[in-house]
Amino acid sequence: MKFRTILTLITAAFACSVQAQARPAAPAGDEVLLEMQQAFRQNRASRLVELLPQARGHVLEPWAAYWELRARLDTAQPQEIRDFLARWAGTYQEDRLRNDWLLLLGQRRDWSTFADELPRFRMNDDGQVRCYALLVQQLRQGATPELVDEVRRRWHAQRDADDACTTAARDLFSESRRDGPRITPLDAWQKARLAVDANRLQAAAAALEIVAPDSVGLLRQLHANPARFLGGKVVAVTRKNKELVVLALIRQANTDVDAAARALDAKWEPMLTAEERDWLWGQFGKEAAQRLSSDALGYYAKVGRDAHLTDDMLAWKVRAALRAARGPQWKQVQEAIDAMNPRLQRDSTWIYWRARALMAGRRDEDQAAGRLLLQSIASPRGFYEQLAMEELGMGITPPAAPAPLTDAEREAARRNPGLQRGLAAIALGLRSEGVREWNYTVALHTPGGMDDRALLAAAQLACEREVWDRCINTSERTDGVFDAAQRFPMPFRDAVVKRAGEIGLDPAYVYGLIRQESRFIMNAQSHVGASGLMQVMPATARWTARKLGMNGFRPEQINERDTNIAIGTGYLKLVLDDFSGSLPLAAAAYNAGPNRPRAWRNGPVMEAAAWAENVPFHETRDYVKKVLANTTLYAAILSGQPQSIKTRLGEVGPREPAQAQPNADLP
Incomplete structure (x- = not known):
């Protein structure tokens, strides 16, 4: 099917459905939109200003308006931004620009305007915006254990030294405060450990700026040459020096885990705390497991408490136990999964392997518990879900097709402005923009979020337009129905x-x-x-x-x-x-x-x-x-x-x- 034909049909349908937003001027040529996308990517703000009038009335005018304002957002007046948000209310572009503005407001520390705009942010999926929001909540209402836990989790999870979560953690940091929850020195050192392991020196330095700012220079030394640092004059007596040794051993293990393990065993282990020792042995176990080394379980065996390990270390402990030379070590599989964060335990991967570990035992109650776990995920939807079906004695078959879509359901999808713009952008070659607009429109956080029947209708619209990725991904969002023809199409x-x-x-x-x-x-x-x-x-x-x-x-x-x-x-x-x-x-x-x-x-x-x-x-x-x-x-x-x-x-x-x-x- 020709893209231009599709675009013509979409443009006509869109003009009827959103007359309130369309301008009376004749639609601009597609070339204007394509040039504006390139100008936006090249940060040519003045060219975007010149081209914007030519995009008036085009089906993709909201994108043109977004690109033009986003390119100069840092100098735009607040009223200009609010006018854009009002004009394009309900669109992806409105929410996208509000996301961008919230980040800018956070960077500027304009907490009053940030707090006013945050409730209108519908996507609510930006981790940095969330950290700024937590910071504002703490400033206005004080810290709660739940707030501190979320800041800690988000800060530890971020890969780079992003401003929002680092600032929230810094604001909550205290070495001695006893009157409420806080980010502790251990939290900061653990963040540095995670960053060193990921080879993110800037993020590690940002953590040290909070807990031990005078050690940033030493961090750079140990990161560049951990063996030389460990062989120098450092003495693991103070808390700071102990943690620097831990960072150096983590860094050394990235390239030579056996050498790091020998150094810990021979010299450093007696000087470190139980938590520091367990973290290092867990780190070495993870490094060895990722190299498929038979030494991995030996390193994990030196861990005193699995509770001291990260979820990533625990996941690799499970994998090492599955790969053991003598066959799966089911006891270690179960222990590691039991020590994971409850959120991770609910993943079908670990539900399946925990069920298998239970069913490897002889007790009837373990067998029954394992079967219940398998039943909770058994489905044709995915890898472990299919394996669970088979463990329960079922063959893999697609579920019965859902009831056919009604004419009204199909028409609602065809008339949806967000879906129309998404298809128009994809047809024009603006695939990234089209996909983002489509995904926003079908996601549950948008106004009037789609239920299963609306999702099936949207997926069918994409199938009919042969936009197969949106057909599949939209149909996969359904919870209570499973349309195999949409999820597993067979073009060509x-x-x-x-x-x-x-x-x-x-x-x-x-x-x-x-x-x-x-x-x-x-x-x-x-x-x-x-x-x-x-x-x-x-x-x-x-x-x-x-x-x-x-x-x-x-x-x-x-x-x-x-x-x-x-x-x-x-x-x-x-x-x-x-x-x-x-x-x-x-x-x-x-x-x-x-x-x-x-x-x-x-x-x-x-x-x-x-x-x-x-x-x-x-x-x-x-x-x-x-x-x-x-x-x-x-x-x-x-x-x-x-x-x-x-x-x-x-x-x-x-x-x-x-x-x-x-x-x-x-x-």
Whole structure:
């Protein structure tokens, strides 16, 4: 379907539905909007002022107005900002600009205006705005334990030295205050530890500016060369020096965990507190587990109290216990999950593994408790949800389709101004803006937030426009219904099934991978340069084309549908053959390159679900699980029969010496 045709239809429908906001002037050309987007990205404020009049009356005028004002927000008058907010009331652009203004007000410490505007902020999803809001609440009403807990959690979670949460933590910091809740020196040192581990020196320095400002210079020394710092004259007697030793050992463990562990064992452990020792052994356990080292559980065994560990350390303790050479260590799995924050415990990942740990025991009450946990997540919705279904003896099938949409429900979606603008922006090539507007419109925090039926109607509108990513993602927001046709569409079915059959691939696997790679966006481009439906890298495309005998292949062909499918499936088949038909290993190789999973498979033979959970890269770990869950649902849809995700997962272990490696030169 042609984008210009779509845009013409959308513009006409939009003009009828929002006459109150439209100007009588004729719609400007699309080129004006495209130029304004580029001018905004290039911070050319004067050009935006020149172009804005030409955008009057266009379906995307709210974006033009937003770009023009946002580019000069720091010099705009408050009344000018309020006029914009009033004119575009109820739109994404209104809420987006209010978000930007709230951040500016926080940076300026204009707490009165901030407090006035905050209740009108509908998205309420900006972490910095939330920290400023907590700071204002503390200034006006005083600190509560709940407020301090939230500031601590948000401050610890932020990656960089953002102003809002750092300022809120600084304001709540006290070394000796006894009359109420506070951010403590330990909180500040723990923030520094987290930042050093993440190689975020600026964030670590900001934490030290709060608790030990005279140590920032020493922080930079230990960050640059932790071994030299630890071998110098530092003596772990004072609280400050002990914590600097902890930071140095964390930094050393980032590159040489064994050396850091030896140093702690041989010299520093007796001088440190129990909390500091436990944190370090947990840190070493995490570092070793991420390297798939068999030493990980040994380091974790030195921890006195799991309560001293972060959730990240505990998650890697679970993974190390699943990967143990003697088989899963279920007692340690359960202990680590029990020590996690209650919010994390509710994640389906840890519900599933805690259930498995309970059911590995012999007591009837543990078996019953495990089954109850599995029942609480069993569903075709995701990886662990499908595994839970199978543990309970159920095959994986899509639920019954919801009742058909009524004409009124469809019409309401078609007439929704936010959805119309989202589709118009995507059709024009402003995909980022269109996606943000669409997501805002369907999210529950918008006025008159959508229920399940409205979400299904919005998803169907996107499906009909072949905007597959919004079709899928919108349908996935439903809670009480599950429309498999929307969540697992099969565009280009003839081409995909035909090509998969020609080279011996399961079409469900191909669809499962495409759904995760591109959401069926034909011209999708990744930040690393991968292109098209199957997100193929240029070098990989050239290598695969030669391997497949595709003479005359040109790099620009990779965005052509059939060429992209041919090369993507061809490469996937070569990868699958190289890994002896293992779907999880091949998926990992497709995402992270073949050499990494060749190393990751070394170790004990284990069920592939445990292996996938141990993939060191978060992106690849998530990718493998989603591709396999997608594949299982697509197979159920294509075959009409219940499916097994466990059969597709199989087991993973080292390559057998006699196993051939047919494509050792895979890129």
